[in-house]
Amino acid sequence: MKIRIISKSGVIPEYKTSGSAGFDLPAYLEESITLKPGERRLVPTGIFMELPPGYEAQVRARSGLAIKNGIGLVNGIGTVDSDYRGELLVPMINWGEKDFTIRDGDRIAQVVITKYEQATFELSESLDNTERGAGGFGHTGV
Template identity: 50%
Template sequence: MTNVKFMRLPENLDLPLPSYATPGAAGMDLQACLPDGDVMVGPGCIALVPTGFSVEIPSGTEMQIRPRSGLAVKQGLMIPNSPGTVDEDYRGPVKVALLNAGKEAFTIVHGDRIAQAVIAPILRPQIVEVDTLSETDRGTGGFGSTGVKG
């Protein structure tokens, strides 16, 4: 079993460690660390919300920050760079960028579950420049080239 190490920051006096809500959950919940007051995110606005932790993840992994489906569907709260990436060598505070794509302002309160974090393996392949690429049936067909209906 590998470990993910979370270090509590001085402003985080009471939040529990990020955790998995169910035994089958892929992502661990991240909570808003807002001991000095709530954050209101207006429609079309982005807020950078602290979690109150720094993290050390295993070598060869990244921590992907993803939206919580309930907040996305019910409130329109999304992660604009989804998934956000925390690199294995980053040791600073973990913060979550939240975009309010909804029509009404949304208030984030200290302790709210605002995102989920997934630890995922990464590949670091060798970069090679070539003159040609292999042929495929799809070829250069881009956005929408395979159609909408099956």
């Protein structure tokens, strides 16, 4: 699949290994950003993309930043819809105990392209029974 992009920095996203599901997003900054513990910030990437209909881009945290520095995404996973044409901005948070500085070009998140289907909804008075039924959180034990 080919995805058309605009990259303000000229950097073209790439998969780091042949088995990578996601590609990294770089920060696109005129000056560094320092996130204090608990601080949230939208970090620009300079990347704009045109996804085909039926696909989304899932923006996810990078595991190395998360485990080593406590840096994550405010919303866990962000969705970029196929009809969005704006810049990819990453909502980052510092869950750690120390200030964390983001510099231009730092890999701040990863993106996985996924196929989806839109559902149609039908109102009903009941749902089919299953073995699980309405069993929710912890219903199978700890």
